[in-house]
Amino acid sequence: MTNIAIIGTEQSGRTTLAANLGKKGTHSDISLYNNDKESRKMVFVDAHSYPKSLKALITALNISDLPILCVPPEGLDAHTGECIIALDLLGFKQGIIALTMSDKTHVYAIEELKGKLKKITAGTALENWECVALNTNKSAKNAFEGIENLKALINSYSEKIEAEQKEKNKLPPRVLIDHAFNVTGKGCVALGVISQGTLQEKDKLKLFPLDRVIEIRSIQSHDVDIKSAPTGTRVGMRLKNVQEKDVERGFIISEKENVTTDYTLDCCISKFTKKIEVLSVLHLFVGLQSEPVRVEKILLNGKEVQEALPDMKCTLELSGNKKLAYGKEDRFLLANLDLTQRFAAYGYSK
Numbered sequence: 476m477t478n479i480a481i482i483g484t485e486q487s488g489r490t491t492l493a494a495n496l497g498k499k500g501t502h503s504d505i506s507l508y509n510n511d512k513e514s515r516k517m518v519f520v521d522a523h524s525y526p527k528s529l530k531a532l533i534t535a536l537n538i539s540d541l542p543i544l545c546v547p548p549e550g551l552d553a554h555t556g557e558c559i560i561a562l563d564l565l566g567f568k569q570g571i572i573a574l575t576m577s578d579k580t581h582v583y584a585i586e587e588l589k590g591k592l593k594k595i596t597a598g599t600a601l602e603n604w605e606c607v608a609l610n611t612n613k614s615a616k617n618a619f620e621g622i623e624n625l626k627a628l629i630n631s632y633s634e635k636i637e638a639e640q641k642e643k644n645k646l647p648p649r650v651l652i653d654h655a656f657n658v659t660g661k662g663c664v665a666l667g668v669i670s671q672g673t674l675q676e677k678d679k680l681k682l683f684p685l686d687r688v689i690e691i692r693s694i695q696s697h698d699v700d701i702k703s704a705p706t707g708t709r710v711g712m713r714l715k716n717v718q719e720k721d722v723e724r725g726f727i728i729s730e731k732e733n734v735t736t737d738y739t740l741d742c743c744i745s746k747f748t749k750k751i752e753v754l755s756v757l758h759l760f761v762g763l764q765s766e767p768v769r770v771e772k773i774l775l776n777g778k779e780v781q782e783a784l785p786d787m788k789c790t791l792e793l794s795g796n797k798k799l800a801y802g803k804e805d806r807f808l809l810a811n812l813d814l815t816q817r818f819a820a821y822g823y824s825k
């Protein structure tokens with residue numbers, strides 16, 4: 476299964492595109508659109524609460540294997556820039572740029588926009604992403620131009636992504652929970668994505684950061700009961716030994732996670748931010764969790780300094796209040812919510 480994030484600035488055609496590619500399901504700060512009609516099952520995630528909510532953007536990206544960045548004809552605004560920085564800091568190797576609303580512009584303008592994007596994305600993770608000009612306007616002269624191209628491109632990436640997912644099936648299971656609710660007569664139901672391994676019905680695993688043993692009573696995918704779910708599957712799980720009120724977005728079901736309130740991260744500060752100072756407050760994102768943290772110490776080549784400058788590699792010691800669960804391979808993002816371009820750095824736990 477391929478999970479695809481559809482992101483972009485306001486009014487970039489995100490929701491219309493997602494609705495064109497799948498059938499609407501779960502809706503919160505993100506909306507999920509399912510497509511089980513094609514040969515490959517796909518879930519499209521519309522981060523509709525972005526730009527107001529960075530959390531919606533990060534959630535959509537961290538439950539997805541493939542991002543589509545929507546850029547409308549007039550679209551190189553600050554939030555398109557912020558999305559590009561987020562994709563770069565998260566290190567997405569592959570993705571697609573959709574030049575939306577192609578019926579509202581013309582070929583020359585599209586070529587010009589492509590050229591501008593090429594310049595802006597040079598040296599970032601997005602530099603070789605393919606651009607597809609498309610529209611979803613059924614009354615246009617060139618109605619649905621580019622949609623078939625987009626689908627073909629998604630399919631070719633899916634093939635690669637599914638092969639990578641297969642390689643992870645033998646790892647210990649790990650599920651990132653994005654929604655949880657109570658179903659009368661069924662108890663706690665959690666929705667999420669298998670980020671590695673194969674989840675089996677009746678598995679006894681732990682729920683982090685609670686560190687509580689739980690049992691997977693049953694598993695569903697696309698509303699069908701299944702006995703086991705391989706890497707990449709979006710699942711609904713009935714959980715035993717926990718109530719819905721105790722489960723939050725970002726909780727992880729697995730064998731083992733680190734759980735802390737303080738973090739020592741080896742960081743790369745973004746080129747496109749301002750300096751980070753000791754005692755400043757940043758917003759930390761890891762997996763689907765987020766939490767304000769305070770910068771306690773900055774170490775540059777092992778030596779304590781008072782500030783970290785853009786494009787610098789350094790170690791940040793951060794303190795928070797809430798326990799978060801994470802692993803060695805999880806990429807942390809740091810944001811400064813007071814700035815216009817909010818993303819500040821990425822890093823890994825030491």
Ligand SMILES: Nc1nc2c(ncn2[C@@H]2O[C@H](COP(=O)(O)OP(=O)(O)OP(=O)(O)O)[C@@H](O)[C@H]2O)c(=O)[nH]1
Pocket residue numbers: 483484485486487488489490491492523575576577578579609610611612
């Ligand atoms: N002409 C034309 N209009 C489009 C196309 N795609 C979307 N629109 C229109 O553009 C507006 C914005 O599209 P949405 O899909 O809502 O974009 P969005 O990024 O989800 O917007 P917000 O969530 O409100 O920020 C809507 O009025 C759509 O009907 C397109 O391909 N062609």
Ligand SMILES: [Mg+2]
Pocket residue numbers: 489490491523
């Ligand atoms: Mg929308």
